[in-house]
Amino acid sequence: MSKILEKKELVPNIYELLVAAPRIARKTRPGQFVVVMADEQGERIPLTIADFDRDRGTVTLVLMVVGTSSKKIARISVGESMAAIIGPLGVASEIEKLDTVVMVAGGVGTAPVYPIARGFKEAGVRVISIQGARSKDLLFWTDRLAAVSDRHVITTDDGSAGIKGLVTEPLRELLEKDADKKIGAVYAIGPAIMMKFCCKTTEPFGVKTVASLNTIMIDGTGMCGGCRVDVGGTTRFTCVDGPEFDGHQVDWDMLLARQKIYEKEEACSLERYIETIEA
Amino acid sequence: MTAKKKRPRTPRVPMPEQTPSQRIQNFDEVPLGYTPEQAQAEAERCLQCKKPACLKGCPVNVDIPGFIGLVVEGKFAEAARRIKTTNCLPAVCGRVCPQESQCEAQCVLGKKGEPSAIGRLERFVADYERENNLIELPAKTTPTGKKVAVVGAGPAGLTVAGDLICLGYEVTVFEAFHKPGGVLAYGIPEFRMPKRIVQQEVDYLCKLGVNLELNQVVGKSISVDELFDEEGFDAVFVGVGAGLPYFMGVPGESLGGVYSASEYLTRANLMRAYDFPNYDTPIVRGKTVCVVGGGNVAMDSARTARRLGAENVYIVYRRSRQEMPARGEEIHHAEEEGIIFKLLCSPIEYLGDDRSMVRQARCQEMELGEPDASGRRRPIPKPGAEFTIDTEIVIVAIGSGANPILTRNAKGVDLNRRGYIVANDTGRTTRPGVWAGGDIVTGSATVILAMGAGKTAAADIHQYLTAENGQWLPE
Numbered sequence: 001m002s003k004i005l006e007k008k009e010l011v012p013n014i015y016e017l018l019v020a021a022p023r024i025a026r027k028t029r030p031g032q033f034v035v036v037m038a039d040e041q042g043e044r045i046p047l048t049i050a051d052f053d054r055d056r057g058t059v060t061l062v063l064m065v066v067g068t069s070s071k072k073i074a075r076i077s078v079g080e081s082m083a084a085i086i087g088p089l090g091v092a093s094e095i096e097k098l099d100t101v102v103m104v105a106g107g108v109g110t111a112p113v114y115p116i117a118r119g120f121k122e123a124g125v126r127v128i129s130i131q132g133a134r135s136k137d138l139l140f141w142t143d144r145l146a147a148v149s150d151r152h153v154i155t156t157d158d159g160s161a162g163i164k165g166l167v168t169e170p171l172r173e174l175l176e177k178d179a180d181k182k183i184g185a186v187y188a189i190g191p192a193i194m195m196k197f198c199c200k201t202t203e204p205f206g207v208k209t210v211a212s213l214n215t216i217m218i219d220g221t222g223m224c225g226g227c228r229v230d231v232g233g234t235t236r237f238t239c240v241d242g243p244e245f246d247g248h249q250v251d252w253d254m255l256l257a258r259q260k261i262y263e264k265e266e267a268c269s270l271e272r273y274i275e276t277i278e279a
Numbered sequence: 280m281t282a283k284k285k286r287p288r289t290p291r292v293p294m295p296e297q298t299p300s301q302r303i304q305n306f307d308e309v310p311l312g313y314t315p316e317q318a319q320a321e322a323e324r325c326l327q328c329k330k331p332a333c334l335k336g337c338p339v340n341v342d343i344p345g346f347i348g349l350v351v352e353g354k355f356a357e358a359a360r361r362i363k364t365t366n367c368l369p370a371v372c373g374r375v376c377p378q379e380s381q382c383e384a385q386c387v388l389g390k391k392g393e394p395s396a397i398g399r400l401e402r403f404v405a406d407y408e409r410e411n412n413l414i415e416l417p418a419k420t421t422p423t424g425k426k427v428a429v430v431g432a433g434p435a436g437l438t439v440a441g442d443l444i445c446l447g448y449e450v451t452v453f454e455a456f457h458k459p460g461g462v463l464a465y466g467i468p469e470f471r472m473p474k475r476i477v478q479q480e481v482d483y484l485c486k487l488g489v490n491l492e493l494n495q496v497v498g499k500s501i502s503v504d505e506l507f508d509e510e511g512f513d514a515v516f517v518g519v520g521a522g523l524p525y526f527m528g529v530p531g532e533s534l535g536g537v538y539s540a541s542e543y544l545t546r547a548n549l550m551r552a553y554d555f556p557n558y559d560t561p562i563v564r565g566k567t568v569c570v571v572g573g574g575n576v577a578m579d580s581a582r583t584a585r586r587l588g589a590e591n592v593y594i595v596y597r598r599s600r601q602e603m604p605a606r607g608e609e610i611h612h613a614e615e616e617g618i619i620f621k622l623l624c625s626p627i628e629y630l631g632d633d634r635s636m637v638r639q640a641r642c643q644e645m646e647l648g649e650p651d652a653s654g655r656r657r658p659i660p661k662p663g664a665e666f667t668i669d670t671e672i673v674i675v676a677i678g679s680g681a682n683p684i685l686t687r688n689a690k691g692v693d694l695n696r697r698g699y700i701v702a703n704d705t706g707r708t709t710r711p712g713v714w715a716g717g718d719i720v721t722g723s724a725t726v727i728l729a730m731g732a733g734k735t736a737a738a739d740i741h742q743y744l745t746a747e748n749g750q751w752l753p754e
């Protein structure tokens with residue numbers, strides 16, 4: 001369990017890992033995640049299961065290096081193992097029989113979007129995907145996402161690929177042109193700020209919008225409450241009640257604030273870790 | 280006997296402990312344990328009663344005068360083994376059992392003076408046996424060829440595993456966390472329950488042949504159905520504890536720096552945030568901390584906060600000291616460590632700064648009214664009496680409930696109104712082949728009650744699996 005079988009750097013700082021986890025692969029459905037620990041001193045961090053192969057008993061994780069834990073994991077060599085992998089956790093996506101679904105993926109959010117898009121495609125739903133990144137060299141899995149989409153739109157902040165601008169622009173256009181209301185739902189997965197603005201964009205159109213929240217977690221099993229979010233005025237635990245919620249009901253500002261609770265400590269931890277690996 | 284009774288009543292042999300000013304600087308254990316001489320002197324005080332009253336107070340029937348007698352003779356390892364015939368975790372129980380309301384509350388010596396220090400002696404003999412490598416593995420029994428799955432590696436589950444492995448079953452324990460021990464590992468702090476000792480107790484079970492599967496969330500990684508149908512288990516024991524944290528629902532509870540006690544203690548203990556950045560998990564530190572609640576969990580949180588460098592730690596409790604559910608020893612230790620008790624008040628709102636970190640707790644003063652269902656006097660708000668405390672951390676320790684992660688996906692296992700598993704006296708649930716015990720049945724209770732439930736269930740599992748055509752539950 002938890003041995004890293006393959007590893008590649010997709011774009012600078014984003015890694016694709018193939019991990020041996022037969023029990024997890026057997027049970028995973030789109031939208032679920034694992035909690036992993038790099039080593040005995042490590043933090044428990046959640047990562048979405050970006051793909052799974054029940055026959056080979058593997059799961060694919062896509063990891064963006066942002067701090068100590070993600071850096072530690074990215075540095076584990078092929079053939080070595082993480083200290084722990086736990087899952088599949090969270091409630092799976094509800095693959096409804098819609099006419100059309102729009103999947104919005106921001107940055108590393110492409111990875112969690114992929115299995116859900118595939119799930120819809122397999123269920124016969126028309127999939128339009130919008131994939132955004134800061135620039136062309138940060139885009140990954142464009143082929144994979146295109147393969148499970150009927151239409152695939154790319155945006156970059158600097159215009160180096162696809163449409164110049166943010167994902168919210170093509171999203172708004174799609175909704176404006178959708179006179180006969182074929183779009184049954186929008187999925188937005190990526191940085192919290194992007195999800196917040198996607199939800200703001202869809203709200204006037206009254207289209208159901210699902211966001212996959214990335215709160216800070218520990219256990220991932222409902223035992224600590226650290227992952228709590230305010231959804232429609234009630235406290236929900238992202239790890240067991242989510243990670244997907246009705247984006248129009250989420251208190252985004254609270255979510256954004258709670259992601260920053262440990263800013264200082266994270267910076268200190270990363271600085272120290274970099275010192276130790278350079279020493 | 281008569282000669283013994285005339286012996287002058289001596290006070291208890293005190294147990295050396297770290298001074299309060301020393302211990303708030305570290306996470307080491309507070310009581311240091313008896314020396315062999317101290318243990319023998321304390322054991323001498325026991326009257327070896329013909330009808331020992333202490334036994335009535337022990338939920339698992341430890342032969343108290345028997346083991347104390349062996350201590351008098353200097354047979355320390357034998358004393359530990361005597362305890363282990365009915366209690367497989369004496370090093371744990373000697374540290375965390377509420378002896379003052381159990382065996383020691385009944386001890387006849389307590390009528391005129393101080394009761395025999397049963398807990399301290401239990402701890403001493405267990406430590407002696409372990410530290411001197413005198414632990415003996417019991418003789419192997421013939422395998423029954425039957426498999427039992429235990430869900431949860433807390434006191435209840437570990438007890439079941441220990442008893443059934445000795446009866447010849449193949450036992451696998453599935454634990455959600457990356458470390459075994461349940462609350463002993465993630466909840467009770469290092470300075471009360473050293474994690475090394477918990478690990479050694481578990482290592483012992485593994486040596487006996489128990490398989491331990493960590494990082495397995497039953498209900499997610501594998502279901503109860505699959506344990507039977509795919510993994511071929513003949514029985515399943517569910518001992519998943521009561522780990523769902525409660526919040527009060529007051530405004531501002533989602534601010535940064537507001538924790539459930541479970542999160543605070545899990546970060547500090549299981550994840551070792553007190554040793555950050557040597558360990559990667561962070562925890563918010565601050566000068567002032569408010570802990571809401573008056574039980575053991577609140578005391579553990581407050582004392583942990585003190586060790587994490589807080590200068591002012593308040594226990595905010597809505598009733599008076601008399602109603603506080605925490606153990607006397609815990610309250611005493613907390614007071615010695617400078618924890619300040621703000622009684623008869625309750626938070627009604629938390630206020631934060633521009634980064635949404637908590638900065639103030641607004642509290643409502645209370646007075647006591649008529650006794651409620653628990654028999655304790657009900658706190659009622661005093662109209663208009665409010666005050667604020669400047670604080671950087673709030674720890675909500677108002678209790679916990681049943682976590683539905685397993686039960687939601689366990690067909691046929693009935694739950695009561697509050698989400699706990701319905702089980703009979705021997706732990707049988709409404710689903711044939713599934714037993715349950717410990718906090719997931721009773722709600723938050725004690726280590727020894729969880730172990731007691733485990734013992735009873737293990738005996739019943741053995742009986743059921745060896746009986747021919749046993750009936751599950753009477754119609």
Ligand SMILES: Cc1cc2nc3c(=O)[nH]c(=O)nc-3n(C[C@H](O)[C@H](O)[C@H](O)COP(=O)(O)OP(=O)(O)OC[C@H]3O[C@@H](n4cnc5c(N)ncnc54)[C@H](O)[C@@H]3O)c2cc1C
Binds near residue numbers: 108111112258260
């Ligand atoms: C359900 C879920 C699925 C996720 N899926 C992916 C994924 O597929 N790929 C990916 O790259 N990232 C994913 N994330 C985010 C990932 O967990 C964080 O980037 C990671 O924890 C950062 O840890 P760090 O030590 O490297 O960075 P740090 O320096 O510790 O923190 C950087 C940022 O990560 C967040 N973070 C820190 N600790 C935790 C924690 N214990 N749990 C969650 N967030 C934390 C903080 O809010 C902070 O903004 C997911 C998060 C959630 C909740």
Ligand SMILES: Cc1cc2nc3c(=O)[nH]c(=O)nc-3n(C[C@H](O)[C@H](O)[C@H](O)COP(=O)(O)OP(=O)(O)OC[C@H]3O[C@@H](n4cnc5c(N)ncnc54)[C@H](O)[C@@H]3O)c2cc1C
Binds near residue numbers: 718
């Ligand atoms: C902070 C604190 C201090 C305490 N102090 C004392 C004290 O001093 N004295 C005393 O007697 N009692 C004390 N208690 C109470 C005591 O610890 C509990 O009553 C006792 O641990 C209950 O044992 P248990 O085996 O039922 O459950 P737990 O100890 O809760 O163990 C349950 C285990 O099951 C695991 N689990 C949960 N769900 C799953 C799942 N789906 N799949 C797999 N594994 C799962 C959990 O991770 C956990 O390891 C304290 C409790 C707390 C929280």
Ligand code: SF4
Binds near residue numbers: 324332334347
């Ligand atoms: S511990 Fe107390 S009650 Fe028990 S045998 Fe000794 S003196 Fe009697």
Ligand code: FES
Binds near residue numbers: 218228
């Ligand atoms: S991560 Fe602990 S409750 Fe969700």
